[in-house]
Amino acid sequence: MPLQPLLLPGADVLLDPEFLAPAEAAALLAELTAVVTWQQQPIRLFGKQVMQPRLTAWYGDPAATYAYSGLRLEPLPWLPALQQLRTRVETAAGARFNSVLLNLYRSGQDSMGYHADNEPELGPTPVIASLTLGATRTFRFRPRPGVPAQPLGLVLPAGSLLLMRGTTQRNWLHALPKTARPVGARINLTFRLVG
Ligand SMILES: O=C(O)CCC(=O)C(=O)O
Numbered sequence: 212m213p214l215q216p217l218l219l220p221g222a223d224v225l226l227d228p229e230f231l232a233p234a235e236a237a238a239l240l241a242e243l244t245a246v247v248t249w250q251q252q253p254i255r256l257f258g259k260q261v262m263q264p265r266l267t268a269w270y271g272d273p274a275a276t277y278a279y280s281g282l283r284l285e286p287l288p289w290l291p292a293l294q295q296l297r298t299r300v301e302t303a304a305g306a307r308f309n310s311v312l313l314n315l316y317r318s319g320q321d322s323m324g325y326h327a328d329n330e331p332e333l334g335p336t337p338v339i340a341s342l343t344l345g346a347t348r349t350f351r352f353r354p355r356p357g358v359p360a361q362p363l364g365l366v367l368p369a370g371s372l373l374l375m376r377g378t379t380q381r382n383w384l385h386a387l388p389k390t391a392r393p394v395g396a397r398i399n400l401t402f403r404l405v406g
């Protein structure tokens with residue numbers, strides 16, 4: 212099934228709920244859980260150092276560095292499984308990517324707060340391709356203040372591909388909230404073009 216546009220005013224968001232077949236998504240979840248160098252990173256939240264409520268990893272071309280809290284972060288070199296996914300996601304998205312940020316949500320207690328993917332190195336209208344493996348979780352869009360639109364929850368099953376582009380980051384925030392439902396691990400890969 213191809214990517215289908217969502218009705219989100221001031222945004223350009225498309226979803227393919229079945230980008231990967233279930234068996235392939237399950238095999239990738241197991242492989243990436245095992246082979247990715249997962250780390251729990253500290254972040255500053257309201258002036259305090261706390262650990263992120265998820266594990267992360269950053270892979271990409273050597274040139275795909277980005278600035279983060281005064282540091283230049285170097286990506287790890289592409290793993291074969293990530294390189295193959297990059298090629299397929301590029302074809303589906305009709306865009307090039309030089310890096311991928313991976314998030315591992317170990318349970319329903321792991322999450323990501325509201326944010327926009329608007330770091331300067333992504334440019335003014337970034338294309339971000341987001342692939343989900345493992346547990347089905349609800350991804351939430353919320354309009355920025357002054358944008359006349361309603362929030363939207365989007366159920367992202369294993370194997371789904373979500374594309375955000377155009378003015379999406381300028382007008383909307385997104386999050387992956389905690390859930391009290393007992394859910395297993397979820398991995399999300401966001402392919403990006405930085406620099
Ligand atoms: O886990 C998700 O679906 C969202 C991840 C995300 O927004 C990000 O990595 O910037």
Ligand SMILES: [Fe+2]
Pocket residue numbers: 326327328385
């Ligand atoms: Fe994001």
